[in-house]
Structures are given as structure tokens and as C-alpha cells.
Amino acid sequence: MAAYTCLLFATVVDTVTSIWVYVARDMPLSIIAQVMYLPGAMSLAFVDYVSAFLWQIIGRQSFYTSVIFSGMAIVMTYVLVYGCVGLGVSLGWAVKTKPAPLPARNPVSITGFLRAAGEEIGWRCYLLPCLMAYFTPQIALLISGIAWGFFHVAVMILLTKKLKTEHPVRTIVVQCLSCVISAFPHGWLAIKASYSMWPSTLLHCWWNSLNPRVLGSIYTNTPGTYCGPQWKINGEGLSGCIIMLPVALFICLELNQVVY
Template sequence: MKYEKIFLLITFSLSYFISIVLLSEEFIGALLFISMIPAFAAIISNLIESASIKVLLKPFIYKVSFKSLMFAVFYPLIIIFLCASSAILIKCGVLSQDLYYASINIFKLILISIVFFVVGLLEEYGWRGYLLPRLINRYNLRTANLIMGLILILYKLPAIIILNLHYNKRKFILYILLQTIAIWVINYAFTHLFTLSANVILPSIMHTLWNNVNIAVLGDTYRNASNGLILGRTLLINGQCLFGVIFLSIFAVYAHRRLLKISSA
């Protein structure tokens, strides 16, 4: 675990430093820098361990199955659709614009997110390209998933706390709680995807789609901005808040059982 510890040391020290120094000054662009850190840390750790450029390409060489690609694309879209539909059905959200034109814009965003998955790759190269395979080799799939979920929460927690203190002061504890749970349960989906294919391009696509489409449809929960296709309380309707936690948790239960079966096989 020597090199994994180096990876975590780099990731946590840099992400915490940037969160405290830049996000505390409301520099939202710092989130991009934070997202780049896992990939940077993984590259450094790999090169220290092997001093070979080839090892850096390993996460890209695994076979991509049709099933794994479909899951990477449609899982985040289905969760977001369920959140949006629920918001409209129970009348806690309304359409902000004409559905036809909005659908075209969302479709364009989906295509752009798939093509330019490099944004998600900045994080996923470190998490599912580097750390998760090593955790699985050391422990088992179920334990590795639990450890990964905890690490992801700790990695994002400073940014979550600082942003919510700025933008969600009245209910910042509730926002932090829901966003933290969302990180935990969506991690099951990423681990499930890893069992379908270990190619790091897939979680990168899923990550990019989730970030972009969730905000475009359901607003920005971190800044409490109801500026998406569906207008409503982000605390309720957003994919990283109440509705999202509910639907993400349903799949997480299924994924947890599946991981148990794989681990015990």
C-alpha cells in the first residue's frame, strides 16, 4: 500500500489546500483544479512505482462491452429523468422553458458530455483507473467499494462544507448530509460499472454526464441555484439531494447484493 498512500497523500493534501484557500474566497473555478488532482496523483504514484509510461495507459486497454457502455450512458440519465419526473408529478417542480427546445439542448449536452469525457477522466483516472483496482486486489470487491466510498466522501467533504456554508446557510447541515449520502450511494454504481468493464473511459463518461446533465436539468445543488430545465427546490429535486438519494439508493441496494455475490464467489 506504499504507493497508494502516496496517491492519497497527494490527493488529500492538495484538494484540502485548494478548498480552504480558494473555495473559501468563493472562487468556484477551484472545483476544476480539485477534480484534476486524482489523475495527477495517480500519474505521479505510477511513475514513482514503475517509471514506465506504458503503465499509465493500462486503464484504457480493457475491453468495452455494449452492456457497460449502455450503463455508463443511461444510468445517470435515468436517475435524472426519475428526479425530474417526480418533481413534476408531485408538483414541486415546473418546466422553465419550452420542452421541445429544452430537450434539444439537453440532447446536445449529452452528446458533448460523451465526446468530451476528459472532464470526468480528470477524477476517474485516479479513482477507478488507479485506486479501485488496487483496493480490489488487496481486499475483495465489496470491501474495496466501501473503502472507496469513504475515501470519496473525505476527498469532497471540505469543498462541500465550504460551498454550503456560502450558498446554503439556512439548511447547510441538511444539504451536506444529503450530498454526502449521494456520494456514498452513487459510488455503488461506479463500482458496478467497473465489474462490467475496467476501462476508465466508461466511468469518465458517466461522471461527465452526471455532472453536466444533473445541473442542466435539476439545477446546481452546491450553489442552491434553481436554474435548470426543472425549477424547484434543489434540496428536494436535485440528483445530489433528496430525490437523487432515493433513486440512487434503490440501485445501490441491488449493486450491494451483486457485489456480495461476486465477492463470495
Template structure:
């Protein structure tokens, strides 16, 4: 499913718009991957994903909506059900060892994330810019969220198989789309978007090794606590944009 956005974008760009070669790459946003600016904002995107995920868990702990207990975690229960035995090492150690797989997980997940990002931030977002940047970010993010409806109705993320789950995902993707879309616009590259998206997906999987089952509508990067962190990150980005002109006038970096 994650490759359907790029497939649709390719159909439009190649079949309808007759783009080829360099023009096709530009049309899909597949340029500027090797610039220093692209890699700089890729780092910002990965760090932002970590802040979103960890921050959402932190608020869940603060509100008492989740409990940090690797020994009663979802992953430990799965290991016992599959093997019929206790894990060979403490779950806290297994959770720490998962960090060693982070580069591999990021690389594998980035391939699938690119399937979405080429469609949403590479092709769609620039075409919505005539609406104004804020509206382009909001509309592209909301379309991205609504596109998840079939998967949400099958139980993805919230196990809320109804309209409420679709609405929650649309809200979450609108916020995340503003943040990831901002990376696209300020960097001029899709690389930060792909890596931020991949990081978000990979970091979120660590919950299974850290927490017992909890209400995923309340806690998580795409849930209520995540929305709070997104609002904070968007506010920080908005402040940066507001103060950018003054920094340029003063000779500083925007």
C-alpha cells in the same frame, strides 16, 4: 480541483513506484478503452446516469418537493437578469434545444471527469480490493465524497455550507461510487466510469431550464430523492451479481 486526483495518482505511480510506459497506463487504469465490452458498459453507465437524474426529479415531483414549470425556471430568471428582456422563445423550447448540445457537453465534461476517475476508480479502487469488493466500493466512494468538502463548504450542490452538506455529499458519492466503481470492475475499463460521471454532471444541469428554485437537499441526483434511486440501482446490480453464477452454469451471459 477535478484534476487533483489524477495528479496525486501520477505522483505516486511515477515518483514513488517508478512506473513508466505501459506499466504506468496499467497502474492508472488507462487500458481497455477500445474494447466492445468497454463501450457496452459505457452505454449502460450513460443510461444509468439518465435514470438517476430523471428518476430523482420524478420522485421530487411525486412528493411535491419541486414543480415542473420552465416559464418560472432558474434559467429564465437568469436570462432576464442578464439581458433585461424575456427569452426569445418559450423556455420549454429552449430546454429541448439544450439536448442538441448534449454530445458537446459530454465531450467537454468527460475531460474533467477523467481527472477524477483516473484517481478514484483507476488508481484507488483496485488497491482497496483486498478489503473485499463491497468494502472497496464503499470506502473509495466515501473518500471521493469527503474530498468534495471544500467545495461543499463554498456552496456547491446543496448551498448547505456546513458539516451537514459534507455528510450529504459523502453519502451521495458513496452510492454513486458503488455504481460507477461497479462499471470499472465489470468492464475492466475506465471508459464507462468517465462517461457515466460526465453524463451525470451534464444531465443534472438541465434542472435550471425546467424547474423553479427548489430545495436541492431534497431533490436531485445527489440529494434525498437521488439516494432512493441509487438504492434501487444498487439493488438491481446486486441481484445481477447474485444470479450471474447460475447464468454461467446454464451457458448464458453473465
């Protein structure tokens, strides 16, 4: 498998995603969100041995590390989200309001987990180890993060246009950048668990529940427990970029200590 195969996968997934979002542009968001399954589904077409890949993603060879880092993923989610809360409140960007109505609380669910797994299997279980074979861990994480960031751009363009979001360009840029940076903790968990899907999927799934519940949704531009400009206060906004940047730098330093 050559390095261009990794980049081809990222390019194909992002291109097909953009086409899907355009075709489904007038459909409900729940239909558009089905694109989250695409990276994982398409990875099966790129792997050499599907059975070996399936054993890898379920963590057959990394049971104990998968369990340990899955627990760490959940803790990390709370640390990152409430780090954004602390930053937003201290800077006057975020103000606490009444809790969001029950239907908007986005609880952790089987569907949410499966959608998160759809992304993580593609980006962290296939693309990242593919890149790690040819690049340093830091470069591999950066490239995978860029691919993951662009994966979100089409839907962000669509939603900011539909919802007439204030400062749409800023919102799209910071959301994309937050994905690039957050690929480092997601990828670090995957590396530590030998590329099983569990830790990074739990981080992704818990994040998709906790972040909108506390800080609102940058996608639908709706508030959570704290309100303020979504492009600033959200965990996938400027606050998220600021909070996750030192985490990403620490991960880069930590990975320098280990030979992969």
C-alpha cells in the same frame, strides 16, 4: 503494494483538495473546479508502472467491454436523473418550471469530460482496484465512495457559506452521502470494463451535464427544469440517495455472484 498505500492515496488527495479549496476560496468556481484533475494526476505518483497503468485506463485490454458499458453508462445517467425527477414530483418536492437560461445549461464538453476523467482515473482506475486487492468488492466500493464523498466536502462547505445556502449542513451531508452511494454504479462500470476510464467517466461527465440541467445545481444552488430545495430534489441530494440506494444494493448482490 500494501493496503495502507490505497488509504494513503485517498487521505493525501482529500487533504490536498481541502488545502487547495481553502487557498483558492476567493477565486472563481471555475478555478476551484480544477481540483477535479487532482486524483488522476496524483495516481501517477502511486502506481508502480506508469506505462501499464496508462494502457489500462485507455482500455487496451478491454476494448469491447469498455464500449458496451460506456453505452450503458449514458443510459444509466438518464434513468437515475429522471428517477429523481419522478420521486421529487410524486412527493411534491419538485415543480417543473421554464427551461433554464442557455448559459446555465452546462452542455457536455471536452473540458467537462477531461475533468470527469481526472476524478475517475484516480478513484476508479487506481484506488478501486487497489482496494479490491485486499477487500471484498462491496467494502472496496464503500471505502472508495467515502473517500470520494469527503473529496467534495471542502468545496461544499465553501459554496454553501459563500452563497448563504438554506440548510447548509443538510446540503453538505446529503451531497457527501450521494457520492458514497453513487460510487457503487461508477465503480461497477469500472470493474466490468477492467478499470478502463471510459464507462465511469462517461457516466460522470453525462451526469454533470444532465443533472444540473434538469434538477439544478446543488453546488451553486440554482434551479434547472425542475425547481425545489436542492438538498431534496437534486440527483446529488436526498432524491439521489434514495434512487441510487437500491441500485447500489443490486450491484452488491450482483458482485456476490462473480469472483474477482
